[in-house]
Amino acid sequence: MRALLYFLLVLFPVLSLGQPQIQVVTELSPPNQTRINDEVAGISTEIVKKILAIAALDASFSIYPWARAYKLASKFDNTLIYSIARTPEREKLFHWIGPVAQFKLGFVKLSERKDIKITNLELARKYKIAVQRHDLAFQFLSKNGFDLLITSDIKKSYNLLLANKVDLIIDDENFIPDMADQLAIDHNKLSFTYPIDALQVKGYLAANINVEHQIIDALKKAFSEVKETPEYKKLINNN
Numbered sequence: 001m002r003a004l005l006y007f008l009l010v011l012f013p014v015l016s017l018g019q020p021q022i023q024v025v026t027e028l029s030p031p032n033q034t035r036i037n038d039e040v041a042g043i044s045t046e047i048v049k050k051i052l053a054i055a056a057l058d059a060s061f062s063i064y065p066w067a068r069a070y071k072l073a074s075k076f077d078n079t080l081i082y083s084i085a086r087t088p089e090r091e092k093l094f095h096w097i098g099p100v101a102q103f104k105l106g107f108v109k110l111s112e113r114k115d116i117k118i119t120n121l122e123l124a125r126k127y128k129i130a131v132q133r134h135d136l137a138f139q140f141l142s143k144n145g146f147d148l149l150i151t152s153d154i155k156k157s158y159n160l161l162l163a164n165k166v167d168l169i170i171d172d173e174n175f176i177p178d179m180a181d182q183l184a185i186d187h188n189k190l191s192f193t194y195p196i197d198a199l200q201v202k203g204y205l206a207a208n209i210n211v212e213h214q215i216i217d218a219l220k221k222a223f224s225e226v227k228e229t230p231e232y233k234k235l236i237n238n239n
Contacts, residue, residue, distance in 0.1 A: 024082070046231070056218070057218065081207075086206075098224075107168045109190075128168070132154055159183075
């Protein structure tokens with residue numbers, strides 16, 4: 001009996017490690033990624049949850065500032081991240097499962113700032129712009145010499161804009177009403193003023209490069225099913 005008990009005590013941890021808990025990290029970016037009743041929710045979140053369900057993978061979801069989410073996904077095994085732009089610099093750092101968002105980013109100003117008129121990218125150089133640390137807009141604008149104020153998350157960028165501490169922030173025109181709801185302000189206070197062609201990208205579900213290949217295969221197979229659903233097609237085509 002003692003031998004059997006010892007065998008079970010040794011075997012149980014091994015079996016419990018056979019199906020690792022997946023950690024899924026993201027940032028606040030309504031309506032794609034938001035928090036409702038302390039749960040991570042949103043359009044892209046529902047797509048990711050459907051992929052995980054079809055792949056029969058158990059997962060926990062957390063919202064962090066983008067730089068922290070990116071660091072966690074880069075550093076820890078069994079970690080997924082969304083919605084992340086697929087760039088040459090990131091290509092070999094992750095397994096890329098599939099697009100779960102569509103971004104058409106550009107400059108956002110306060111509607112009352114009639115003095116800010118941008119008809120080309122160069123005109124934005126004279127303005128102070130808040131961007132989130134290590135996101136795609138940060139990478140593009142810093143590389144091209146814009147005057148930036150770095151924040152930890154999109155909410156802080158919006159708060160700086162509302163406080164007139166910066167002239168512009170970066171967001172998708174379609175996301176402004178939902179972000180205004182998060183901030184409890186009238187969305188008419190905000191105006192999308194100019195799109196940035198280089199920031200018209202898809203946002204992917206990606207996995208830490210050390211995630212086991214059978215898990216990656218299951219996720220990719222599940223994504224191939226989800227991308228044929230009406231919900232997925234609406235998400236990609238409407239943004």
